Amino acid sequence: GAVVSQHPSWVICKSGTSVKIECRSLDFQATTMFWYRQFPKQSLMLMATSNEGSKATYEQGVEKDKFLINHASLTLSTLTVTSAHPEDSSFYICSARSGGGGSYGYTFGSGTRLTVV
Amino acid sequence: GENVEQHPSTLSVQEGDSAVIKCTYSDSASNYFPWYKQELGKRPQLIIDIRSNVGEKKDQRIAVTLNKTAKHFSLHITETQPEDSAVYFCAASRGSGAGSYQLTFGKGTKLSVIP
Numbered sequence: 001g002a003v004v005s006q007h008p009s010w011v012i013c014k015s016g017t018s019v020k021i022e023c024r025s026l027d028f029q030a031t032t033m034f035w036y037r038q039f040p041k042q043s044l045m046l047m048a049t050s051n052e053g054s055k056a057t058y059e060q061g062v063e064k065d066k067f068l069i070n071h072a073s074l075t076l077s078t079l080t081v082t083s084a085h086p087e088d089s090s091f092y093i094c095s096a097r098s099g100g101g102g103s104y105g106y107t108f109g110s111g112t113r114l115t116v117v
Numbered sequence: 118g119e120n121v122e123q124h125p126s127t128l129s130v131q132e133g134d135s136a137v138i139k140c141t142y143s144d145s146a147s148n149y150f151p152w153y154k155q156e157l158g159k160r161p162q163l164i165i166d167i168r169s170n171v172g173e174k175k176d177q178r179i180a181v182t183l184n185k186t187a188k189h190f191s192l193h194i195t196e197t198q199p200e201d202s203a204v205y206f207c208a209a210s211r212g213s214g215a216g217s218y219q220l221t222f223g224k225g226t227k228l229s230v231i232p
Binding site: 091106109 | 151
């Protein structure tokens with residue numbers, strides 16, 4: 001089945017530094033990538049949607065200059081949290097979707113636990 | 118945009134009993150309704166899904182029903198086992214075909230199965 005590899009699985013960084021999270025689709029072309037954030041005991045909240053080769057579309061309230069998304073290829077999308085602060089500590093999950101043929105399901109990465117100290 | 122409401126937020130059942138989780142959605146154009154099971158610190162796992170051209174779908178102990186008119190869909194788990202304990206999320210999307218339609222999630226139900 002479709003697999004999305006997400007790295008790192010956890011990261012601790014100091015306030016003010018930047019952290020990059022990668023999601024790779026291993027056996028299919030991820031035309032669309034969704035990035036979610038999940039706070040403890042809460043649901044997944046969509047941050048942004050990116051299509052390969054295009055600028056990401058951010059949800060209301062999500063700062064595009066703080067959460068930089070790059071989707072330069074059909075198998076790789078990255079989320080960079082810039083100038084991280086403790087309130088950015090959360091569980092970040094990507095979800096990839098194929099654009100045509102086969103399954104149209106959503107394949108989730110394994111998530112990244114970010115802790116900003 | 119889409120709004121998905123999920124109830125209850127917590128549910129405790131005795132092992133062997135059934136569990137039912139209900140969701141409503143607001144966007145009449147939504148046509149794909151997956152259910153996910155998420156264990157602590159792990160990714161959501163798809164357990165069953167239903168498309169709007171179907172009213173019911175069953176996979177062993179798990180079933181999902183959809184009422185398009187009322188914009189309701191429900192998850193039914195029979196003969197619950199302790200390993201069913203987890204957080205369950207319903208979701209809705211316009212995207213049963215190709216396209217960049219996002220999933221909108223409910224707030225989740227924490228299911229506890231008591232041995």
